[in-house]
Amino acid sequence: MGPNEQADAIAFLSDPGTHKGAAVETMETHISYIFLAGRCAYKMKRAVRLPYADFSTPDLRLATCRKELDLNSRTAPELYLRVRRITHRADGTLEFDGRGELADAVVEMKRFDQSALFDRMAQAGTLTPALMTETARAILRFHQGAPIVHAGSGAANIEGVLDVNRAGFATSHVFTDSEVDAFDASFRAALARHASLLDRREAAGKVRRCHGDLHLRNICLLGGEPRLFDCIEFNDRIATIDVLYDLAFLLMDLWHRGFPELANLVANRYLDEADDEDGFVLLPFFMAVRAAVRAHVTATQAEESGDPSGKLASEARAYFRLASKLLAKHPARLIAVGGLSGSGKTTVAEALAAHVGAPPGARIVESDRIRKAMHGVPVETRLPEKAYRPEISERVYREMAWRAVLILSSGSPVVADAVFDREADRERIEQAAKERALPFLGIWLDAAPDVLWQRVRGRKGGPSDATIDILSRQLQRNPGAIAWRRLDAARTPKETVEAILKPPAEAAG
Secondary structure: HHHHHHHHHHHHHHHHHOOOOEEEEEEEEEEEEEEEOEEEEEEEEEEEEOOOOEEEOOOHHHHHHHHHHHHHOOOOOOOOEEEEEEEEEOOOEEEEEOOOOOOEEEEEEOOOHHHHHHHHHHHHHOOHHHHHHHHHHHHHHHHHOEEEOOOOHHHHHHHHHHHHHHHHHHHOOOHHHHHHHHHHHHHHHHHHHHHHHHHHHOOOOEEEEOOOOOOHEEEEEOOEEEEEEOOOOOOHHHEEHHHHHHHHHHHHHHHOOOOHHHHHHHHHHHHHHOOHHHHHHHHHHHHHHHHHHHHHHHHHHHHOOOOOOOOOHHHHHHHHHHHHHOOOOOOOEEEEEOOOOOOHHHHHHHHHHHHOOOOOOOOEHHHHHHHHOOOOOOOOOOOOOOOOHHHHHHHHHHHHHHHHHHHHHHOOOOEEEEEOHHHHHHHHHHHHHHHHOOOOEEEEEEEEEEHHHHHHHHHHOOOOOOOOOHHHHHOOOOOOOOOOOEEEOOHHHHHHHHHOOHHHHHHHO
16 A cells, blocks of 8 residues: 555545544645544554654554554553554445454554643753653653663664665755765774774663654643653664663753753753663763754755755754764863752753853752752652751762762763861862862852741752751861862852852952
8 A cells, every 4th residue: 555545535534524523634744644632632553664664564564553552551551542444435434443454553642732742841940850850750760671682792882873875865955065074084983982982781681662752742731740642663774772861861851842951951860860870971972863863864954855945955054063072072061060068060950051162061060969869768858856966968979089080080060069168078079170180170169147047948849958057067067278269159150050050260359
């Protein structure tokens, strides 16, 4: 059956009579037709045979629909309802799930308000840090349960993507041959640099049967919770990837749309619980590969449509520029942000991290999160006072320094966030940078005691357990000589970040 032979099935699904009189809206993608009717949506595969997907017969489309239902029911069971067969009646008309010959198949889904799609929420400015934190956790849970696949080296897995990208650019004329040659060469060089790490990760089970298409439009808010849906079901090879390459699509999409802080937050919240610090250095490269995919796909769409406005070609070039930016080398550095409870150091650290190094920014090493992890509790759980004994705090600060060295050694930047009111703790974190002969900047946030009291008293949520009693003890303790750059904590986080990022000469002025 070719595309024209689906006409009867399209007419059947477009007919309000098929849906008890409900009006029908239709949508199209490059591989699917979607019919919205009443409370349901029906997704039918186009009758096409492509290099990466074969939907050329009704039986193949039925099998793909069943696989789509199976895979997506794991992350969005309330959204994916069932597979419906479209069959011939004796008189030649069509019906759902009859006894006649199979004509086509659809996945029946629960229809939801399109404003619940994360790309729409991004446009509306309603993606919050709390929601993106929950999204990072949902992705991590999905990855932890995804099947491990050993089918070649980690480097070969990504090399296959680069080969597809190179071929993809040949299908349009948006970019010149010389541009594509230089672009491809940059990716091959980056792959060579990361090859051994990619191979170690594959051996360690980091290549899994993932989502494969994890951008904002394939995440929605259902029942107040993020749901991943519309995964790659038609080609296992495309979706069998490093888990961080899967995550990187979301990070790249957020960055491209102008949400760098959310991209950095998702990366950090995912890694806070993933025990995957060695992979952080790969995120800029993985994001670059994702941007390159979008560049050639969008360029192909421009070629096929004629792109009279030039909008698609412009968007393809924007992805191309982002990929090039992501491939640029950025030296590792360590910035430590300290100050007493209530000084706003965590807020500043989180606002700062997206602007340090290559996208998605710096890895945040935070004392409160490390302390909670040591005690095996979620960050929202309040710890007893004994968890803050000096010997426990000593372990926390040593762990912070160890993690900082590990991440810096891989070539990634770090923002360390803790009180740092003991001279030995400040010296230890500084030493983490000195061991690798890397730049260090210490920031101390100064605030009047009454400001600190007010902030700690009004604090709600977050990983910190600081109380008025804890702040009182901090104020009574002598922090010793603080040689770090001192900034007024009364500034807004944006102003503080701007001051931190100023070159030393400007900052001094």
